[in-house]
Amino acid sequence: MARGFKNITVLDISETAIDVCKKRMGEAAGRIQWLVADVTRTELNTSAYDVWHDRAVFHFLTRPERRAAYVRNVARSVKRDGHVIVSTFGPEGPKKCSGLDVVRYDADSLHDQLGARFRLVESSKELHRTPFGTTQQFLYCYCKVE
Ligand SMILES: C[S@@+](CC[C@H](N)C(=O)[O-])C[C@H]1O[C@@H](n2cnc3c(N)ncnc32)[C@H](O)[C@@H]1O
Numbered sequence: 001m002a003r004g005f006k007n008i009t010v011l012d013i014s015e016t017a018i019d020v021c022k023k024r025m026g027e028a029a030g031r032i033q034w035l036v037a038d039v040t041r042t043e044l045n046t047s048a049y050d051v052w053h054d055r056a057v058f059h060f061l062t063r064p065e066r067r068a069a070y071v072r073n074v075a076r077s078v079k080r081d082g083h084v085i086v087s088t089f090g091p092e093g094p095k096k097c098s099g100l101d102v103v104r105y106d107a108d109s110l111h112d113q114l115g116a117r118f119r120l121v122e123s124s125k126e127l128h129r130t131p132f133g134t135t136q137q138f139l140y141c142y143c144k145v146e
Contacts, residue, residue: 001028009049011035011042012057040069044077052077052084056138058113059088059102067113075117075145082145084118086110090125090139110141118143 001008008031012018015036022029035042039057052074061067078084089097089104096102105113107123122142127135 001031005051007033007049009033009035011037011039013038039073040066042073044073046076047079048077050079050082052082052086054085055087056089056097058086058110059093059104060097060100062101062103071114074114078145080145084114084143084145085140086114086143087126087138087140090137093137093139105139107139107141110139111143114141114143117146119146 010018010021010032012021013036018034018036022032022034025032040061058067058070061070074084088110089102091104091106093104094102095104107120110123111118111120120141120143124140126138126140128138129135
């Protein structure tokens with residue numbers, strides 16, 4: 001929002017997570033659309049967004065059919081020529097998070113999941129410092145929707 005983005009939607013399956021973020025945003029929370037939903041089960045509006053930004057959600061989808069549903073949602077809801085940024089644990093990232101299994105990706109394997117409609121523009125790896133003082137390797141992929 002500070003950078004001028006408008007029509008922002010924040011989605012998370014956890015109502016608690018959404019509530020924490022709403023409080024953190026203060027008065028500005030009223031200018032965001034908040035959705036408590038499973039990203040693999042909800043149907044997002046068609047061509048609704050210019051930018052999709054996912055940090056640390058996709059890697060929790062361990063079943064292929066859930067990943068396919070996620071990709072269908074991105075493909076439907078992001079406009080043509082839109083921007084898709086997905087970050088997951090990288091090849092040397094943790095094998096579990098919060099006790100849950102995750103899938104780790106490199107740029108090629110993550111791009112394979114997204115499919116040919118998403119043109120991989122750039123990827124990078126980052127060492128994320130957790131609130132507990134540990135580090136986790138993340139992979140970021142930036143794609144354009146063809
Ligand atoms: C590691 S946290 C990352 C939170 C936030 N994206 C960030 O970068 O700080 C993972 C989040 O994914 C959410 N999540 C897991 N599976 C989900 C799903 N199927 N649909 C929507 N959110 C999901 C969890 O509730 C949790 O808040």
